[in-house]
């Protein structure tokens with residue numbers, strides 16, 4: 358089942374097209390990462406889905422229902438990118454206040470559990486104005502979870518957190534996924550997206566450049582391979598350099614050949630080497646990072 362299905366969602370602010378006919382689908386129970394540079398349209402897309410911005414065109418379904426329905430809003434949690442809670446309220450009061458707004462009954466046990474999940478147990482009686490940015494972000498996460506949502510939109514949930522906080526929030530998101538919650542993660546922190554997401558979409562200038570699994574995203578990229586071989590006779594090396602973009606270095610009695618090519622060309626490359634009588638000891642791919650993929654795709658999408 359699809360937790361989110363958008364059909365041509367478009368938002369125009371005057372002459373600026375923030376989202377241009379976005380078609381996206383997110384499977385229920387997955388962590389979905391939305392990536393894109395500043396101003397790509399990520400927050401606008403999230404705000405349209407949670408009902409804070411009215412689309413210029415297009416529509417969407419959330420949890421199988423039209424996205425504007427009040428019933429579906431009750432099933433959704435949202436952590437906005439820029440939020441401020443009332444400075445004079447305590448952490449516990451903020452949580453009760455938002456539970457009241459949601460009209461969902463909460464017990465002290467539920468509040469205690471949320472405080473524990475978000476690492477705020479010791480700060481429950483502190484006022485918002487005394488919390489650091491990272492602690493306020495944890496409170497934002499607790500507020501997003503208070504209605505026990507089936508679908509959560511998190512806009513930059515870990516941007517103010519230190520490495521321990523990022524790890525803890527990552528573990529919390531994984532445990533929510535295990536409980537069947539769908540998580541829509543909007544983050545600049547590519548390493549967090551890489552660690553957590555089951556699938557991703559990349560948007561730029563309001564358009565979707567890619568949607569799919571991270572594995573598929575990386576598989577299509579040119580990868581750097583390192584092949585350890587016995588030294589080749591000079592004529593074979595000359596033919597090799599004429600056919601393929603290779604470089605070599607010597608490592609003891611072996612050569613290490615480096616070549617950049619798509620994964621699908623690798624079998625042909627190795628067969629050719631063997632036909633020339635090369636002794637191959639080892640061949641390995643160096644990992645393409647999400648960051649490299651992100652930069653490549655953006656360059657390709659903006660010729």
Ligand SMILES: Nc1ncnc2c1ncn2[C@@H]1O[C@H](COP(=O)(O)OP(=O)(O)OP(=O)(O)O)[C@@H](O)[C@H]1O
Nearest residue numbers: 370373374375393394395396397398399400401402
């Ligand atoms: N209320 C608004 N009025 C006019 N233009 C807006 C408004 N909100 C966003 N925009 C513009 O729409 C485009 C998309 O903005 P949006 O905030 O959705 O991008 P984003 O991908 O979330 O960026 P960031 O990563 O910097 O938060 C930008 O050019 C932005 O300036």
